[in-house]
Amino acid sequence: MGIRSLLLLLTLVVYVSGRKASAWHGHTSPGSTKIAKFTPYYVPPGAKSYDSSSPLLHFSGTWAESWHSAYVQKTLRSTSEPGASMTFTFIGTGIEWFGNMDKKHGSASVYLDGALAQIVSAYSDVAMKQQRIFWAFNLEQGKHTIKIVNAGDGNSKSRGTVTDIDALVVTWGPPPPPRALRKDLAVVPRTMASYSPPLDMSPRQVPGNQWTLVQKGSTGVHAMQLAIISETHALIIDKVEHNPLTISGHPAWAALYNLKTHALQPLSVQSNSFCAGGTFLSNGTLVNVGGNPVVEDHTAAADFGDVDGLQAIRIFEPCESDNVEKCTIYENHGRIRMASPRWYNTVLRISDGSAMIIGGSRKGGWINNGTTNNPTIEYFPPKSIHDSNGLPIHLPFLVDTLNSNLFPIAFSLPDGSVFMAANRDAMVYNWKTNTERRLPRIPNGVRITYPMTGTGLLLPLSPENNYTPEILLCGGSTIDDTKAGYQISSQDPASSQCSRIVLTEAGIAAGWQVEQMPNARTMPDAVLLPTGDIVIVNGAGSGISGYGNVIGQVGESNADNPVLTPVFYDPSAAPGQRFSSAGMPTSNIPRLYHSVATLTPDGDVMIAGSNPNLDRSEVKYGTEYRVEWLGPDYMNRERPQIVGGVPKLLGFGKTAKLQIRLPATVRQGSSVQVALMDLGYITHAVHANSRLVYLVNSLSSDGTALTITGPPDRNIYPPGPGFIYVVADGVPSMGVRLLVGDGSGPEVDESALKNVLEKTEVDQYEQSKDKSNGDGTE
Ligand SMILES: *[C@@H]1O[C@H](CO)[C@@H](O)[C@H](O)[C@H]1NC(C)=O
Numbered sequence: 001m002g003i004r005s006l007l008l009l010l011t012l013v014v015y016v017s018g019r020k021a022s023a024w025h026g027h028t029s030p031g032s033t034k035i036a037k038f039t040p041y042y043v044p045p046g047a048k049s050y051d052s053s054s055p056l057l058h059f060s061g062t063w064a065e066s067w068h069s070a071y072v073q074k075t076l077r078s079t080s081e082p083g084a085s086m087t088f089t090f091i092g093t094g095i096e097w098f099g100n101m102d103k104k105h106g107s108a109s110v111y112l113d114g115a116l117a118q119i120v121s122a123y124s125d126v127a128m129k130q131q132r133i134f135w136a137f138n139l140e141q142g143k144h145t146i147k148i149v150n151a152g153d154g155n156s157k158s159r160g161t162v163t164d165i166d167a168l169v170v171t172w173g174p175p176p177p178p179r180a181l182r183k184d185l186a187v188v189p190r191t192m193a194s195y196s197p198p199l200d201m202s203p204r205q206v207p208g209n210q211w212t213l214v215q216k217g218s219t220g221v222h223a224m225q226l227a228i229i230s231e232t233h234a235l236i237i238d239k240v241e242h243n244p245l246t247i248s249g250h251p252a253w254a255a256l257y258n259l260k261t262h263a264l265q266p267l268s269v270q271s272n273s274f275c276a277g278g279t280f281l282s283n284g285t286l287v288n289v290g291g292n293p294v295v296e297d298h299t300a301a302a303d304f305g306d307v308d309g310l311q312a313i314r315i316f317e318p319c320e321s322d323n324v325e326k327c328t329i330y331e332n333h334g335r336i337r338m339a340s341p342r343w344y345n346t347v348l349r350i351s352d353g354s355a356m357i358i359g360g361s362r363k364g365g366w367i368n369n370g371t372t373n374n375p376t377i378e379y380f381p382p383k384s385i386h387d388s389n390g391l392p393i394h395l396p397f398l399v400d401t402l403n404s405n406l407f408p409i410a411f412s413l414p415d416g417s418v419f420m421a422a423n424r425d426a427m428v429y430n431w432k433t434n435t436e437r438r439l440p441r442i443p444n445g446v447r448i449t450y451p452m453t454g455t456g457l458l459l460p461l462s463p464e465n466n467y468t469p470e471i472l473l474c475g476g477s478t479i480d481d482t483k484a485g486y487q488i489s490s491q492d493p494a495s496s497q498c499s500r501i502v503l504t505e506a507g508i509a510a511g512w513q514v515e516q517m518p519n520a521r522t523m524p525d526a527v528l529l530p531t532g533d534i535v536i537v538n539g540a541g542s543g544i545s546g547y548g549n550v551i552g553q554v555g556e557s558n559a560d561n562p563v564l565t566p567v568f569y570d571p572s573a574a575p576g577q578r579f580s581s582a583g584m585p586t587s588n589i590p591r592l593y594h595s596v597a598t599l600t601p602d603g604d605v606m607i608a609g610s611n612p613n614l615d616r617s618e619v620k621y622g623t624e625y626r627v628e629w630l631g632p633d634y635m636n637r638e639r640p641q642i643v644g645g646v647p648k649l650l651g652f653g654k655t656a657k658l659q660i661r662l663p664a665t666v667r668q669g670s671s672v673q674v675a676l677m678d679l680g681y682i683t684h685a686v687h688a689n690s691r692l693v694y695l696v697n698s699l700s701s702d703g704t705a706l707t708i709t710g711p712p713d714r715n716i717y718p719p720g721p722g723f724i725y726v727v728a729d730g731v732p733s734m735g736v737r738l739l740v741g742d743g744s745g746p747e748v749d750e751s752a753l754k755n756v757l758e759k760t761e762v763d764q765y766e767q768s769k770d771k772s773n774g775d776g777t778e
């Protein structure tokens with residue numbers, strides 16, 4: 001293919017990709033419903049804007065200067081001369097070009113460091129100012145040159161060939177990594193010799209001692225919420241903000257991330273999903289629930305045209321193929337919505353395969369209080385139980401646990417009831433009888449839910465432990481939750497406490513068993529591995545969740561002292577022998593508020609996020625898009641393989657015969673386990689639905705066939721998606737996805753559904769709020 005046809009092809013690609021006439025038409029802000037145009041020009045704190053009038057921009061050929069109050073710095077340069085160019089040299093990791101778009105605009109060639117990067121067209125049938133015409137992020141940190149050359153052509157509809165430049169924005173990005181952490185290079189693991197154990201733990205050598213940490217990929221939208229949706233993709237959902245990834249001419253706030261190629265597909269979301277929760281239902285459909293009001297003037301000057309997300313139920317139908325082009329998020333509040341507004345609610349799949357939606361605040365804010373609290377649960381699909389006819393059911397626990405009780409930690413228990421922890425308290429909720437059984441208070445004044453955020457897991461269930469539930473809670477804070485922001489500091493220490501309770505009569509009588517992590521952490525993420533071990537990552541050594549509230553903020557972060565080294569936790573070891581950081585690589589990326597981590601189908605841990613900011617920022621602690629992959633030692637060993645036989649549906653108590661290949665090193669008669677795992681829906685350190693159930697299995701005498709038996713019933717594993725990992729001698733295979741149960745959806749109670757739509761308003765908060773009152777912004 002010659003240069004000419006290559007250029008033509010590139011031009012075509014730009015045209016058909018839809019940037020041409022896809023201006024985002026939102027509402028004017030604030031409060032108005034008048035249609036207006038979106039102006040994407042935004043300079044994140046820490047980035048720098050260079051106006052067209054800057055002497056650092058070198059123009060050659062004929063350029064005219066024009067003035068208008070809507071231009072950046074009121075000035076703009078334009079040319080219609082083919083070959084006229086602008087050259088600008090900058091130091092940074094990204095560059096954005098802003099200018100006008102209209103019918104008179106044609107195309108331009110953009111060169112980066114001398115190489116053609118893209119041919120872009122600024123043609124638009126709608127006239128718009130301050131549009132982002134070209135952008136490149138993720139450049140190597142350093143000196144770069146951008147050259148913009150008028151191509152002298154329009155498209156067939158153009159009435160001209162204008163190229164103009166209003167402003168260039170240079171993004172600096174995160175601080176340069178030390179050599180060992182260069183992109184795509186594995187961190188050299190620390191050896192035992194260089195590792196000095198903290199005083200309060202007895203280190204235990206992690207088998208193999210070869211954990212790796214690789215930084216690769218970018219999430220494009222900030223990773224506030226994360227769920228693995230298939231063997232190849234993760235779903236990432238953010239709030240409305242100026243992310244680099246774009247859809248339909250405006251920044252995206254959700255994306256699908258290809259775990260194998262690291263490619264991104266932006267997703268369109270209607271309402272503000274800021275601090276929503278989520279779960280899969282029994283039929284494999286994912287629901288994303290709750291959020292924040294419309295973004296108005298608080299998020300920079302721009303208006304994204306989003307709608308109120310507080311009552312949103314966003315439906316993401318199964319998307320299992322590796323081609324995700326057709327996968328979308330459906331939302332229609334007139335037809336599907338919650339009965340009440342919720343921000344920071346937890347969403348849990350329960351034993352009938354439906355979603356239990358727990359608590360939250362009735363509007364945005366920070367620490368919850370009696371005015372904002374929504375001390376109820378509701379279900380999706382709605383249920384006619386306890387005379388609710390689909391409407392919210394009051395939960396006294398959520399009143400008694402004020403103030404620090406948002407994003408409750410909840411797990412479905414093997415008797416069908418639900419464990420719930422909030423603030424310093426915990427209970428077991430029997431949703432069938434609507435009764436609470438209060439558990440002993442978490443010891444030593446430790447609070448474990450937002451904004452004193454800790455994390456929690458249900459420890460592995462197995463036939464060997466008779467599916468006895470045991471809960472682990474780690475981290476959080478002892479800060480008094482009645483204090484005002486100005487009485488709290490980013491330097492107030494986090495808690496290092498982990499607390500465990502066995503949910504049997506004897507276990508409850510014995511109460512919480514306390515142990516200490518080697519480091520204090522608020523906002524940690526605890527990730528279950530198929531081996532039954534846990535790795536704890538992310539978080540801060542001091543401060544509190546949220547941004548812009550406390551004294552001693554770092555940038556806008558309410559927290560400081562990032563904890564950069566993961567901790568391994570073996571729940572089955574003797575107390576005092578469970579924690580270790582031996583051989584753990586240390587990251588150089590702080591992961592504070594709005595960070596996430598999940599096990600992947602491959603068996604490593606995907607770590608992303610951190611954004612303690614109102615909007616995208618490059619000031620410490622900035623908005624983090626880089627992804628890290630933490631590889632447990634087993635990733636480097638020869639691994640068992642599942643080569644066939646995994647059914648699409650695994651019924652309760654039903655058997656299936658898998659074909660497997662065990663490593664030659666696996667001795668005859670050594671243990672083979674089958675881990676059925678729900679990888680969970682992760683946000684704000686809540687790993688909703690995270691679950692590991694070991695399945696009854698028997699290995700053929702030649703070691704190539706493995707008969708597995710589905711979990712005994714829907715209480716042990718609520719029907720819905722899961723991944724099967726075969727674990728031999730402590731080394732797991734890659735995970736294969738299936739649906740547990742019969743694949744049917746949760747029961748739809750038409751009368752409850754109808755009642756919710758009849759008795760509740762759409763977008764109540766948006767309709768009722770005092771216009772001068774602003775929105776919630778933490
Ligand atoms: C409750 O929280 C909201 C949202 O943060 C805040 O606006 C309000 O002032 C608080 N009310 C009380 C009584 O503290």
Ligand SMILES: *[C@@H]1O[C@H](CO)[C@@H](O)[C@H](O)[C@H]1NC(C)=O
Nearest residue numbers: 281283285318381745746748
């Ligand atoms: C699963 O059930 C939910 C709730 O009824 C429904 O909205 C969704 O469309 C169903 N998904 C499939 C794949 O049938």
